[in-house]
Amino acid sequence: MSPTDPPEAAPGEAAAVARRPRWGVLALAGLVGFGMLRQGLSDDPDGPPQPGTATSVVPGGAGGPAAAPLPRSAPAEVDIPSLAVSAPVLPLGLDKDGWIEAPPDGNPNLAGWYADAPSPGERGTAVLVGHVDTHSGPAVFYGLGRLAKGSTIRVIRADGRTAVFEVYGVQVFDQRDFPARKVYGSTGRPELRVLTCGGPYAAGSGYTGNVVVFARLTGSA
Template identity: 50%
Template sequence: MAATVAATLATGVWLLQQGLQTAGPPPAPVTTTGTLASPASGDGGSQGQGGPPPLAASEPVRIKIPAIRVDAPVSALGLDRDQHLSTPPTGNKNLAGWYRDGPSPGAAGNAITIGHADTDKGPAVFYRLGLLRPGDRIEVTRRDRTTAVFSIDAVKVFPKNAFPDATVYGPTARPELRVITCGGAYDKHTGYRSNTVVFSHLTATR
């Protein structure tokens, strides 16, 4: 799944149209670049196991990230015929995707959401993902009318040729949410060189 996300999210069409070959989305700070602890602890590298109990499974319908002004619908994504994770269509730049065969946001386990950094129409839903900081909030509205509120633990940038599958996609003991997009420098021949990954855990429900 990781290799496919790295490849299919690397659109960069808008960057090419603007004549930009090395500049990409706003980067995460240097201190967040690298690896996290094993997800076996179930906390994405943070300490403690506090938080509300997991919610029942329910499909997400909207994601909000106030710190970077994201307010976007969420579409369910599956696997393509090559068993790779699909990505949101590029026709709607303000659209996020959720891996429907994994946990739903707020339920027990590690929920995966992805979105483009840019499309041919310009910066897309997760273009500013690298500007997020620990403690920032992510709100996911679900089909059952509950909202799962997540607190960000870390924002990491991983080279695509060294993407830590187990850390990003591995199971977690408590409800967690990963938000993934492209990041790093952009090359017109190979696309984005990295992926930006936000690690967060459930801190409230309403």
């Protein structure tokens, strides 16, 4: 078992974890092709907010004991109170090119969960994605880059429980040098990553990076 594998892994789970960095790299390439284009935002020429200068984020490095993991259950809604985000969540798979499927453009207030990764609150790293903007304007994760450390993210699950996460880092990464193992690798405890497009915007090719929020489970209700 490698140091990044979660304890008490089920048969085959370690191999699945080892493969996640590979789909992570492809998934982030796919996110840039989501149709997350800065169109319809003429009243905001600077684009969506970006994280400030950040110190290096060590996944799982936030202080305090880890909350006990929850059993697997699909997420139904994600709430980020400090950003006034309350969005339904639908499960996503991979498309034929190995990229995470995009939430439908028709509903900008919609997030997606990569369903082949852990569910939010389960041991391992859960992944939520969403548009930063669409052709009609800002979308669900437009403000993600200004999320502060210590902020709360709540994920309401299909089993009726709410997984509560505390943000311990927000960074933007260039998609050409995306640290997939750092972002997606298991820390051995329940964690959450929330992603959207970010970084500089180039006409014709879209955003050049991705905003990534690092959060850890602190409790449940």
